[in-house]
Amino acid sequence: MAGSLQEAYELLLKSRQSRILAGGMWLRLGSTPISHAIDLSRLGLDTIQKTEDCLEIGAMVTLRQLECDVLTREAFSGILPTSVQSIVGTQFRSTATLGGSVYARFGFSDPVCALLSLRARVVFYKAGEMDLETYLASPPVRDILTCVRIPLSSQAASYQSLRHTRTDFPVLNLSLSRDEQGLHTLSVGARPMKAMRCREAESCLDCGDTEGALQAVRQLPYGTNMRAGAEYRQEIASVLLERALEEMKA
Amino acid sequence: MTLTFTLNGRKMSQEISPDESLLSVLRRCGCYSVRSGCDTSNCGICTVWVDGHAILSCSYPAPRAEGRSVTTMEGVRDEAQDLMTFLAEEGADQCGFCSPGFIMSVLAMLRELKDPTVDEMEQYLSGNLCRCTGYNSQHRAIVKLLEKRRDEHHV
Numbered sequence: 001m002a003g004s005l006q007e008a009y010e011l012l013l014k015s016r017q018s019r020i021l022a023g024g025m026w027l028r029l030g031s032t033p034i035s036h037a038i039d040l041s042r043l044g045l046d047t048i049q050k051t052e053d054c055l056e057i058g059a060m061v062t063l064r065q066l067e068c069d070v071l072t073r074e075a076f077s078g079i080l081p082t083s084v085q086s087i088v089g090t091q092f093r094s095t096a097t098l099g100g101s102v103y104a105r106f107g108f109s110d111p112v113c114a115l116l117s118l119r120a121r122v123v124f125y126k127a128g129e130m131d132l133e134t135y136l137a138s139p140p141v142r143d144i145l146t147c148v149r150i151p152l153s154s155q156a157a158s159y160q161s162l163r164h165t166r167t168d169f170p171v172l173n174l175s176l177s178r179d180e181q182g183l184h185t186l187s188v189g190a191r192p193m194k195a196m197r198c199r200e201a202e203s204c205l206d207c208g209d210t211e212g213a214l215q216a217v218r219q220l221p222y223g224t225n226m227r228a229g230a231e232y233r234q235e236i237a238s239v240l241l242e243r244a245l246e247e248m249k250a
Numbered sequence: 251m252t253l254t255f256t257l258n259g260r261k262m263s264q265e266i267s268p269d270e271s272l273l274s275v276l277r278r279c280g281c282y283s284v285r286s287g288c289d290t291s292n293c294g295i296c297t298v299w300v301d302g303h304a305i306l307s308c309s310y311p312a313p314r315a316e317g318r319s320v321t322t323m324e325g326v327r328d329e330a331q332d333l334m335t336f337l338a339e340e341g342a343d344q345c346g347f348c349s350p351g352f353i354m355s356v357l358a359m360l361r362e363l364k365d366p367t368v369d370e371m372e373q374y375l376s377g378n379l380c381r382c383t384g385y386n387s388q389h390r391a392i393v394k395l396l397e398k399r400r401d402e403h404h405v
Contacts, residue, residue, distance in 0.1 A: 024309050025291045025306075025309050027311075088376075088377050089294055089377010090374050090377055091305050092377055094305050095306060167376050
């Protein structure tokens with residue numbers, strides 16, 4: 001149990017086998033030997049706060065907090081709660097943390113896809129603040145994620161996913177937001193690779209070219225795994241984008 | 251290391267291994283309602299409450315429970331009795347293996363959502379898997395429990 005972020009950081013650097021404990025939901029499925037499991041649960045990283053220009057979500061905020069907190073429900077058309085509510089079950093979400101999902105950059109992650117479309121930024125103890133998109137593309141870092149900051153500029157947003165069953169991993173997820181200048185940000189995740197933005201589709205949407213955006217979103221790289229094939233995902237991507245646009249229109 | 255926590259209202263200290271799960275500690279403390287199912291955070295059978303929140307004890311590191319209040323079905327026996335009766339009457343308790351975890355989730359739900367809709371119920375309880383019942387009988391049991399509670403409230 002770390003008493004401070006500095007102590008946690010020193011422990012993390014002590015050994016290559018040291019690991020930061022987030023929710024711990026995947027611990028039983030991993031095979032990596034762990035010499036020091038560093039618990040951040042007593043460091044006050046479990047709060048959600050609204051500042052003048054962003055919503056700041058601590059790394060140890062649970063997915064359940066994200067789902068129920070009044071600030072997350074009211075902001076960004078409620079896509080943060082929507083993005084997590086199909087994840088396993090209530091008990092799972094009561095322990096799994098946002099920091100765990102974001103730091104691990106899981107391809108199947110629902111909240112990472114939603115956060116990317118909201119142009120979220122991640123804050124590390126040593127490396128400081130960077131945008132989530134940069135972090136998703138960067139090599140693994142030995143650092144501690146302390147919080148996620150989401151600018152309040154998004155005016156409307158929609159999160160869509162397709163799943164075989166309600167609590168399964170997504171076959172594909174897609175998140176779209178529009179800011180006060182009418183500029184769109186579109187991310188697609190569970191491709192099954194990690195979420196990425198589709199800039200071509202964003203430009204089309206900014207100009208009101210919906211057909212172009214639907215074509216562009218199909219051009220992202222998609223892969224095949226046990227849940228779906230690449231071609232199926234390609235088709236579904238444009239369906240999810242249509243649904244997102246419908247929802248935002250409403 | 252020594253874990254000091256409150257278990258079903260009683261303060262206690264227990265010697266634990268730092269890499270132990272809460273589930274294993276609870277069973278060592280004699281709480282046999284807490285069972286290991288999938289052991290990978292999926293099935294909900296090991297559900298207990300920590301500080302009033304339903305969690306999966308198979309994946310909850312025991313040292314994290316230091317100073318916290320843990321509740322298992324042994325600690326809410328009276329509250330569980332009504333629900334158990336309805337579960338039995340509706341044929342929702344077949345092999346019974348998942349029942350303690352399910353009951354802990356339902357009781358947590360009823361504390362959080364006073365009068366849940368069927369949709370909210372399904373959403374809340376989606377993390378409790380049952381191979382026997384197909385869930386309809388369980389939902390009927392909860393609806394009947396809610397009706398009974400509403401009647402009592404009106405009386």
